[in-house]
Amino acid sequence: MTDRVIKIGFIGAGAINFGRSHVPWDHASRLEQIGGIDVVGIVELDEKLATSVLQTRKSSAKYGCFYRNCKIFKNFKDLIALKPDAVFIGIPPAFRGSFSEGKDLELQFARAGIHVFVEKPLSVLPPEEYLPYAKAVSDACKEKNVIVSVGYMFRYHAGILKMKELIKAHGGKVMAFNARYYFAYTKAINKYWFNEDFSGGPIVEQATHFCDLARFIVSDVDTDTIHTLLLKDSDPSNAGHLAYVPEQAEDDIAPQKRIPRVTMSHWRFKDGGLGTLMHSVALPGTRYEANIDVQLDGLKLSLIEPYEKDCILRVRSIKNDEANQDQDFTFPSDDSYLTELGTFLTAVRNNDPSLVKSSYSDAALTYQMTWSIRRAT
Ligand SMILES: NC(=O)c1ccc[n+]([C@@H]2O[C@H](COP(=O)([O-])OP(=O)(O)OC[C@H]3O[C@@H](n4cnc5c(N)ncnc54)[C@H](O)[C@@H]3O)[C@@H](O)[C@H]2O)c1
Secondary structure, eight states, X not given: OOOOOEEXXXXXXXXXXXXXXXXXXXXXXXXXXXXXXEEEEEXXXXXXXXXXXXXXXXXXXXXXXXXXXXXXXXXXXXXXXXXXXXXXXXXXXXXXXXXXXXXXXXXXXXHTTOEEEEOSSOOSSOHHHHHHHHHHHHHXXXXXXXOEEEOOGGGGOHHHHHHHHHHHHHOSOOOEEEEEEEEEOTXXXXXXXXXXXXXXXXXXXXXXXXXXXXXXHTOOEEEEEEXXXXXXXXOTTSTXXXXXXXXXXXXXXXXXXXXXXXXXXXXXXXXXXXXXXXEEEEEOSSXXXXXXXXXXXXXXXXXXXXXXXXXXXXXXXXXXXXXXXXXEEEOTTOOHHHXXXXXXXXXXXXXXXXXXXXXXXXXXXXXXXXXXXXXXX
């Protein structure tokens, strides 16, 4: 028996949905690989971009057939009218995640019974304004039997899943969690990353993946214990000054409103252990660097460069014959975006929300954590 074809639509024809040079993400290409889809619409404000993206996709000998019926719209309500099975919302958070007219996409799709894959972060509103909206989305999902998956793809990463497996097998509690995310900024092609009002800032927008992993690997965080230090462009020492910001991305942003150059935060998990996060904006080029260390009594797990194909999980364990010895695990064929999207389509086909590792209500807790870090200075 062949799988049922899933009618899908995209909101946004930008980098996350259709890729761009130098970035590993591109949902459309992964969905094409998975197959069993019929793309019925692309909603995009920039008509020229949408037309060019669609032309490129249609011209593929192998995958062009998925776009035969695809129409271009400017308003997401036109896509709702086509009643797709699922929609992939990949527009910046300032345009969604809110009761405001035209920004309540998740809610409108859920109320129409259409399954939703939505990117992080869930909003840019302060949590006290956002949480009633999150509740309305979750309530609509329950009422209409709608599955929402949020784009925390690292929850599907083979290295992260191995870490969770090893922690469980070792037993005991995580004592320490430390994540580092170094943003490569000198060729950052998206101006909105530099605008905190628009993106939410580096923790809400980028390091959110690592806050989410702290919650996924260890436990929820006691947000009252969070403390954060920031190094800003306006720091009198001048240590936060950046000389290589591309294309005048910050010229129209006042120094005190520019994104923090370094964010260092620490907290206590509800499970008892301690966590730290460092985000910096200093690396040249486009290659980010990221690492996660987790320690339990007698076990250390270091996930080195989870964004890269040659990612390593380095393990030191009391259970090894030689306690000073590292054991390395590699995951050369892993593609967490592919697993994430494949899992979402399977969940939709089988009407089984339990397959999804990042639900809307759970991701709302990560959103709250990132705002607590942003504010706890
Ligand atoms: N999970 C990941 O690894 C990952 C990676 C990259 C981006 N993202 C997320 O994806 C989202 C989009 O980022 P991007 O890099 O694709 O941005 P982008 O600027 O490349 O593309 C966004 C597109 O959305 C369009 N748009 C804006 N408002 C719209 C609306 N109301 N209706 C229709 N189209 C609209 C814009 O015209 C633009 O073309 C962000 O939330 C970002 O955080 C996630």
